[in-house]
Amino acid sequence: MxxxxxxxxxxxxxxxxxxxxxxxxxxxxxxxxxxxxxxxxxxxxxxxxxxxxxxxxxxxxxxxxxxxxxxxxxxxxxxxxxxxxxxxxxxxxxxxxxxxxxxxxxxxxxxxxxxxxxxxxxxxxxxxxxSPTQLTDALERAMKPLGVFHIRVHEIAMIMTIALRFVPTLLEETDKIMSAQKARGADLESGGVFQRIRALIPILIPLFVSAFRRAYDLATAMECRCYRGGEGRTKMKVLxxxxxxxxxxxxxxxxxxxxxxxxxxxxxxx
Amino acid sequence: MDHLQTIDLHFSYAPGEGEAPREVLCGVTLQVKKGEFVALLGHNGSGKSTMAKQFNAMLLPSGGKVYAAGMDTADESLKYEIRRRVGLVLQNPDNQLVASVVEEDVAFGPENLGVPPEEIRRRVDAALRAVGMQDHALDAPYKLSGGQKQRVAIAGILAMEPECIVLDEPTAMLDPRGREEVLDAVLRLNRERGITVVLITHYMDEAVRAGRVVVMDNGRVLLDGPPREVFSQVELLKKHALDVPQATELAYRLKAMGCALPDGILDEDECAAALELLLGG
Structure with missing residues (x-):
């Protein structure tokens, strides 16, 4: 799918x-x-x-x-x-x-x-x-002067990078959860608008729980790799x-x- | 020189409301020497994953001491130096990759350390070659198999040029082929580069390939020694609800039924050879 x-x-x-x-x-x-x-x-x-x-x-x-x-x-x-x-x-x-x-x-x-x-x-x-990565990179550099106003430009760019990275992962997960719920007899395709929205609840709840678990894991992994915000950070690809x-x-x-x-x-x- | 060292290490997680604190580690004393390949075994709740996070200062001891590469993990100012030298690879490969392009993900660690760009480039290429992923440098992680993703995660740690790598059940979510890929990569790093490896696993067949096996049970070290020595204690392991490698299990049961087989059989080849000797002789 x-x-x-x-x-x-x-x-x-x-x-x-x-x-x-x-x-x-x-x-x-x-x-x-x-x-x-x-x-x-x-x-x-x-x-x-x-x-x-x-x-x-x-x-x-x-x-x-x-x-x-x-x-x-x-x-x-x-x-x-x-x-x-x-x-x-x-x-x-x-x-x-x-x-x-x-x-x-x-x-x-x-x-x-x-x-x-x-x-x-x-x-x-x-x-x-x-590519989205290049765009995020460009945005980070373009917004750098905003740091003067205590806007955390690096953090915003990092959030965008991670969001982009996890889109396919979470889509795949949604697909899996939908199959699992269908296998247990969930009906996702019939009924009126409200009924269909209600049918999405058993998909969204596990998806959110898993997203939070992933976020926790990712934070641990980032700390293990010495992440501590934008300060003192270098980049492999210099524009x-x-x-x-x-x-x-x-x-x-x-x-x-x-x-x-x-x-x-x-x-x-x- | 001891690379990782714990002295009478105690640890308990902050208890939930109305719960009594439960000790996860109750007095672990353990030394890992430079260049060693140690497999850390134990069933769920034995404290083996907690040990992994103690080694790189992700968790700090409630009692006792942990020294990583000679540095006291309780010293806050050494935190990042410890994490650079003692890399930790986690279980789920999907949740530890940060970037949408393989090589950019591998660059994440050295970027955090403030390494100059040309040097990062060199390290990223070297790390990807070391795990055999150089052909996938520009791929998106979600297009890779589990074993490949986990190898990228190892490359990400390797790019920080650590002296020691701790892997917390890196193969638990992989298929047999992925497990083999990852284990091969780790073994090679240990043999060719002398990187100290602590492999936390519950697969006995992986533990057999280590130079030393440490078995943990209920927050204590139960057994510690070469695989042959540890797995010959079949009864003790079984008493603590732990498995032994399949070949060892087979030999043990045959012996219990009166077959004259030697002690300390570890893998299929040894078992086959011993059986051949028994049946042919």
């Missing part, structure tokens, strides 16, 4: 995007998202879309994968676009009672839909090319920025400048 789990959406590969420093990837993705939001006319949106498509292009991941990432959120895109059709000023194109579609509404709808698509594609490009990373930074800066210029000088393209 759970034999083939993929954690996150990582697709292993050797593209330039795969090899990029995860800190840069994370930072540039956030910057890209800001860019997509800042773009306020079609020219600047086209520039940020070009950035997104470049990233997707060099990720070496098939178009089909990207379309898949959009499929899940298609309803949301259509709903938002449809709602936006009825807002906006300009020439009325169609009217029925208080509902009115205007040229401004149509352009709004297209603009919003394009914006959401850009956001999804960009975050997909990040998660497809970065090092390479030329490609700075090149990407430069390219992103170029795109940002282009978006700003379009925003300032072409405001009528909307």
């Amino acid at each position: 759970f034999s083939n789990i993929t954690l996150g959406q990582y697709i292993p590969g050797r593209s330039p995007l795969h090899r990029m420093d995860p800190r840069f990837k994370l930072g540039l993705t956030v910057a890209g998202i800001v860019l997509v939001f800042v773009a306020n006319n079609f020219a600047s949106l086209a520039v940020s879309a070009a950035l997104v498509l470049t990233a997707a292009g060099i990720s070496g991941i098939s178009l089909r994968q990207y379309l898949k990432s959009l499929k899940g959120i298609l309803v949301l895109i259509l709903f938002t676009a449809a709602l936006n059709l009825f807002y906006g000023s300009g020439e009325p194109l169609w009217q029925w009672g208080f509902l009115r579609i205007t040229t401004g509404g149509v352009s709004n709808a297209v603009f919003i839909a394009a914006r959401i698509v850009c956001l999804i594609l960009l975050s997909a490009a990040l998660t497809y090319t970065t 090092r920025a390479a030329r490609g990373d700075y090149l990407a930074l430069l390219a992103a800066a170029g795109f940002a400048a282009a978006v700003a210029l379009c925003n300032i000088f072409l405001p009528f393209l909307r």
Whole structure:
């Protein structure tokens, strides 16, 4: 049942995007998202879309994968676009009672839909090319300055690492408990919503008990291996920025400048 | 030199409400020498797992002394130095792996010790080779078999470069093949690198392969000696509800029925040879 789990959406590969420093990837993705939001006319949106498509292009991941990432959120895109059709000023194109579609509404709808698509594609490009471990690592380093506010960055990252590590283990366990309860005649598949939720109780309780036992064992094992928090800890894999990373930074800066210029000088393209 | 030493060690867990404290260890005096391979036997509740945690200062004595690599475990400031030198491998391989990638898990120990990155890399590769898991360095632990996971756990301890490894029933949750893999790896570490090994187990067939067997019962040392000597005391072991290896059991029963078999038969080969001699002669 759970034999083939993929954690996150990582697709292993050797593209330039795969090899990029995860800190840069994370930072540039956030910057890209800001860019997509800042773009306020079609020219600047086209520039940020070009950035997104470049990233997707060099990720070496098939178009089909990207379309898949959009499929899940298609309803949301259509709903938002449809709602936006009825807002906006300009020439009325169609009217029925208080509902009115205007040229401004149509352009709004297209603009919003394009914006959401850009956001999804960009975050997909990040998660497809970065393993959860790399992401956690990048997050830990990105959040390091928060240590000033007594936020325990290392501990948060460690919790995430362990959570990721135990997802498959606990899924396997759930599967086992479900089989065991079914073998004793538990009915998990029929009845109404409430009945089904009630049927989950005999699965969740053993699962929680076992999770706590595992946590206790793991804590012992970590102590045996001299774990004492983030202080004085080193890392086997040191993240090092390479030329490609700075090149990407430069390219992103170029795109940002282009978006700003379009925003300032072409405001009528909307 | 004694590597691990307990002197009149007493220990009891904090009692629950309204319970009287029960002593788990009642005066254990034991020495393990450098480079020895000791099997620690005993049935459930004999105190053998508690002993494991005493050796690396996870538990501290309520009475008596424990010295690990010459250091008093009661000295709080030596805690991490002791744990680095005396590595402890636990029973359930699933619950002692921290990271989602094998090599990152093996790196966890040296990372905690603040070892420089290049040195960690070297140690991780060496540790994985030592347990024969170098081809799985980039795999996810959940894709490995039980025996492989346990070998990764051993590599994780090995990467701290300990002088002694204590294994608390490392094969209890494994299938026969996994047990063999783990035991082979441990035997090799002891033979080739001179690492002191304390193997806690309830499998008699594993204990036979150790250089010395210590049998515990009710928090005390019942027997202590080479396997041949210990397992020849079949009656005493049986009185304390302990097993002997199957071949020893067979020879013992045949002897009780009047067959002229020698004492101290430990494994199938010896038993077969003795029977052949008996039947052929």
